[in-house]
Amino acid sequence: MFGLNEFKQTRFYQEVFAEGKEEGKLETIPQLLALGLSIEQIAQALDLDELVVRQAALKL
Numbered sequence: 001m002f003g004l005n006e007f008k009q010t011r012f013y014q015e016v017f018a019e020g021k022e023e024g025k026l027e028t029i030p031q032l033l034a035l036g037l038s039i040e041q042i043a044q045a046l047d048l049d050e051l052v053v054r055q056a057a058l059k060l
Helices: 004-008 011-034 041-045 050-058
Strands: none
Touching: 004 011, 011 041, 011 050, 041 050
């Protein structure tokens, strides 16, 4: 049986964790746009590519 530390070292955990982190960033984009931040500012603040931020903004 895996302990928590061993589980965190698995590729599955790391991939799911990264996906969740990315999803959380994408969910904040509409709020940051509503505050008046530019696409460039959001991309820099969230450490995302500007194209990713633009695509997320277009889905609003």
